[in-house]
Amino acid sequence: MTIALSILDLIACLFLIIVILFQSGKRSGLSGAIAGGADTFMTKSKAKTWDAKLAKMTKWVAIVFVLLTLALNFV
Numbered sequence: 765m766t767i768a769l770s771i772l773d774l775i776a777c778l779f780l781i782i783v784i785l786f787q788s789g790k791r792s793g794l795s796g797a798i799a800g801g802a803d804t805f806m807t808k809s810k811a812k813t814w815d816a817k818l819a820k821m822t823k824w825v826a827i828v829f830v831l832l833t834l835a836l837n838f839v
Contacts, residue, residue, distance in 0.1 A: 765839060766836070769835055772832055773829070776832055777829060780826060780829050783818055784822060787822070788815055
């Protein structure tokens with residue numbers, strides 16, 4: 765039981781890291797100021813949709829990770 769929870773915890777941890785790394789940064793800096801006019805409405809809406817899905821996925825994966833870690837601690 766402990767080994768199975770440990771493996772699930774490790775998978776959740778790695779998935780959480782990957783989901784966080786796939787999110788785009790909130791600040792674009794100088795490159796965003798220069799290329800900001802080149803973005804069209806469609807690319808902005810796609811990016812926000814993808815970022816919104818990643819943010820929602822981050823919340824759920826983090827909750828699963830915390831619950832698995834607590835369960836592993838109590839077992």
